[in-house]
Amino acid sequence: MKSWSRIVLIVGAYPDSLASSCNKTSPISELSEILSEFLPSEICLHLLPFYPSSGDFGFAPNTLRKVRSDLGNWSDIGNLAKKRKIIIDGIYNHVGIEHEWVKSFLEKPSIISNVLFAYKGLQPNQGPLSPRGGFALREYHIEDECWCLWQTFSEAAADVRLDSVIAQKEIKNHLEVLASHGVWGVRLDALVYYAKKLDGDIRHNPGVYEKAEMVADWVYEAGLNPIAQLDCDAMGVTYFAEGKYKQIPINDFSFSTILALAFIEGSAKGLEHHLKLNTKLQRVVTLAPRTHDGILLRSEKLSDVDKAQIIKFAQRENLKVRISNGTPYELNCSAPYFYSKAVGVDNTYRAIVIALSVASFGGGHAYFYLPFLVGYMPEYSAEVQDEDPRALNRSKIPIEHINDFLKSKDGDLLADLLNVLCVVNTDNGVSHPKEIQSGKDIDSGLLVIEDKTCMLKLYVNFSNSVSTAIGVCEKEAIFTNGLTENGVLKPLSVAIVKSDEER
Structure with missing residues (x-):
């Protein structure tokens, strides 16, 4: 059984994430080359679906045996896996309508x-x-x-009926193919839907735990590592709750909204409370500032007050709120665009740096969607004709944007930050105790997270207008984008320093 202990940062990307006119190489190979230019090899890649598909942005696979010919081939997957650990989606709950x-x-x-x-x-x-x-x-x-x-x-x-011998054979074959091409892990997509009940809810039906563990066992038997598409809410934490399964990472679907609210309010209070609750779960929790769909609103961990506040802000800024069955489901704007509305366009990447830092220090693993990482805002440049509002977040990134970003100060800042964050090997307090606190009164924008195993301390100032003294000067920081010689952290700034015991 492999361990997640050396996976800290995960970057998610579609195989055709880049809008390039280059025809000399496959999109998967080109993506691999571009990522190698600025992502340390320690960072894991979640390569989103590359199978022939009937729709749903690749999540309705017509076969798990083939790579879409316009994206590349299995050799491209294998070559990518030689450069860094990769995670592939195990879409086993359903198949495409053309399957x-x-x-x-x-x-x-x-x-x-x-x-x-x-x-x-x-x-x-x-x-x-x-x-x-x-x-x-x-x-x-x-x-x-x-x-x-x-x-x-x-x-x-x-x-698909997972108790079908035919389906089981196909899934096991897929896992063997992934293992043979050097894949590291498998993201179990939509596993809360594995069991069905006509007169029940759509999720969490009787038998779902057994089916989830059955599939996880197949992943382990293939020499791969499972990661679960589960929220760390009251129901999500009841999956994989014992034994070897407890190391399987789950997600905090509410984190993207709580983080967004911190930028709106200029206060870290709500985020501090949220992260402290996560440390009590004794589970490996993955934090994502946003997903390939958007900023999620459907988590049961979000209060009605939180939802109402972010929806009010979204409506004021004319941001799309997706509704499903009469309930807010997600914001389909890109997170950088949301941040630009919350803190101002000029401060957008400062907010992204904060999001990257908090996600890396605050959970078990940090998950960054590639367009978010490079500050791409399709709202300003993409012409999205698809009726599905989620299509906006699948807009291809112009290769010119990537190149310009890597040459910019923000690109240099990202490179420095990622090199530091790769040291932060956290696992939600299970073996890496953390201390999390926020400031008081005028310093309410301050968030401090100390990882006692890595002996590193993160200071973040969420305020858009107020500087705050932290008692550490610039020369003591191993990373900062706004700490002065006098130990004052400027608005919307980050400082990472060695813990007191190490200084």
Whole structure:
């Protein structure tokens, strides 16, 4: 069994993240080359779906055996894995609507219905609601019979029975292929939907724990490491709660919103409280300032007050709030664009530096989406025609933006910061105790996180207007973008210093 103990930072990127006119190499190879220019090799890459797909931005795979020919091939994946640890999505809850299993179902459903969740004679309203709106069951008329097919997310994919021998064989084969190409880990996508119940909720149905652990065991048996798409809310922490499974990282889906609120308020109080609660979970929690979908609002860890405040800000700034089944689901703007509205355009990358630092010190692992890392704001440059608001965050980054960024002061700042953050090997307090505190009164924008194992201390000033004295001068910092010789941390600045015992 491999260990996550040396994975600190994870960068997520689509294989075709870059808008390039270069035809000399595959998009996957080009991405690998660009990342090598500014990402230390210690940083892990989550390569988002590269399979032939029916939609959902690659998350409706028509096969797990092939790499999309316009993106590259398995050799490109193997070469990438030689440069850094990579994580690949294990999309096992469903397959694309053009998958051979679904095609067989649409021709003669009785033959393949035991592989898919297919029901003869039911109506869509006899099943649960999809998390993206509407019913999860969709109606098909085949051979003069009415069938319903369980499609949790969209018409582009159909859900799979994981107790099917056929499905199990396909999943195990996929894991063997990943292992043979040097892949490090597998992100278990949509695992809370593994078990189904017609009269139940769409998530967390009886049998889901067993199925999740079954798939995790297959990942381990293939010599790979699982990471779970789970929120660290009251239900999420009940998965993988014992034994070897407890080291499987889960996510803090509310972190992106809590962090955004800290910038709006210029105060670290709410963030301090949030991070302290996480340390009590005794789980490895991954913190992401944003995901490939946006800033999430659907976590049960978010209070109604938090949601109302960020939605009010979003509406004031004309930012898109995605609604699902009458409930706010996410903000589909890019996080840098959101930060530019909260702290001003000129301070956008200062906010990104803060987000990178807090995510790295405050959790088990930090997860950064590539466009966020390089400060790309598609709102200012991309023409997104897709009706799905999530398409904005899949906008390709112009290669000119990458090159200009790497030559800029912000690019130099990122390089220095990443080299320091790679030292911060945290795991949410399980073996790396932390002290987290915020300032009082006029210094309420100050957040201090000390990692007692790495012997490093992070100071962050979330205030957009007030400087704060921290008692450490500039020459004592191993990284800073705003600490003075007199020990004053400027607004929207970061300082990383050695702990008192080390100085």
